[in-house]
Amino acid sequence: MTQHDPQQDIWKQQVGEAAAKLVEDNMIVGLGTGSTANQFILALGRRVQQGLRIAGAVSSSQASHDLATSMGIPVADLDTYPELDIYIDGADEIDPQLQLIKGAGGALLREKIVASSARRFVVIADTSKLVQRLGLLFPVPVEVVPFAITPVRKRLEALGAVVTTRQRAGQTFITENQNLILDCAFPDGIADPVTLNAHLHAIVGVVETGLFLQMAKQAVIGGADGVHIIQPA
Numbered sequence: 001m002t003q004h005d006p007q008q009d010i011w012k013q014q015v016g017e018a019a020a021k022l023v024e025d026n027m028i029v030g031l032g033t034g035s036t037a038n039q040f041i042l043a044l045g046r047r048v049q050q051g052l053r054i055a056g057a058v059s060s061s062q063a064s065h066d067l068a069t070s071m072g073i074p075v076a077d078l079d080t081y082p083e084l085d086i087y088i089d090g091a092d093e094i095d096p097q098l099q100l101i102k103g104a105g106g107a108l109l110r111e112k113i114v115a116s117s118a119r120r121f122v123v124i125a126d127t128s129k130l131v132q133r134l135g136l137l138f139p140v141p142v143e144v145v146p147f148a149i150t151p152v153r154k155r156l157e158a159l160g161a162v163v164t165t166r167q168r169a170g171q172t173f174i175t176e177n178q179n180l181i182l183d184c185a186f187p188d189g190i191a192d193p194v195t196l197n198a199h200l201h202a203i204v205g206v207v208e209t210g211l212f213l214q215m216a217k218q219a220v221i222g223g224a225d226g227v228h229i230i231q232p233a
């Protein structure tokens with residue numbers, strides 16, 4: 001895990017503001033989860049207060065729902081808005097093809113559902129999230145049905161993962177979907193994310209993985225030399 005740099009908070013704020021400018025009147029907007037997505041939600045809320053009229057928003061977590069609502073953003077659900085114009089969210093790792101690891105905050109399943117319902121997914125991050133190979137900094141979170149946790153763990157270990165059950169505040173972490181998360185570390189990184197993701201999804205009891213592949217169309221990256229837009233290599 002990278003060390004926290006106070007400068008990162010400023011970069012997150014800058015990318016949040018840049019991303020909020022991508023939202024146009026009458027759009028339906030997907031709201032990500034995490035400290036970077038929070039900066040986007042705050043910036044979007046300020047734009048809404050200044051007169052931007054979005055059609056509606058769908059949130060990927062209760063925390064984002066609460067923050068958005070407090071900012072005056074009208075949040076509904078996927079039953080109301082099954083198709084979104086844009087989804088904006090952070091990531092834990094971003095490779096040159098804009099393949100992502102997400103889910104350090106535990107929201108990966110709803111994030112992937114909302115992302116896959118959007119015509120355009122823009123990932124936002126500071127430069128610390130950019131990697132050449134996925135898996136060297138963060139484990140891949142795998143959301144699992146609790147009933148299946150032990151057989152799934154064994155099958156993940158057979159794939160070469162070093163598996164840890166996600167904890168938070170000394171307790172087993174339970175997702176908003178009442179599932180568990182097995183964090184799968186790959187000490188040499190992930191040579192072929194597409195194949196690994198297929199193997200993970202073939203395990204019965206796995207609900208979703210934190211590998212977001214061929215989903216992000218664009219990255220807005222903040223760093224020492226300002227905010228840059230990156231397209232997949």
Ligand SMILES: O=C[C@H](O)[C@H](O)[C@H](O)COP(=O)(O)O
Pocket residue numbers: 032033034035036037089090091092102103104105106107108111
């Ligand atoms: O479950 C959490 C999400 O995938 C976050 O978007 C991801 O962990 C990045 O969070 P942050 O912007 O706080 O680094």
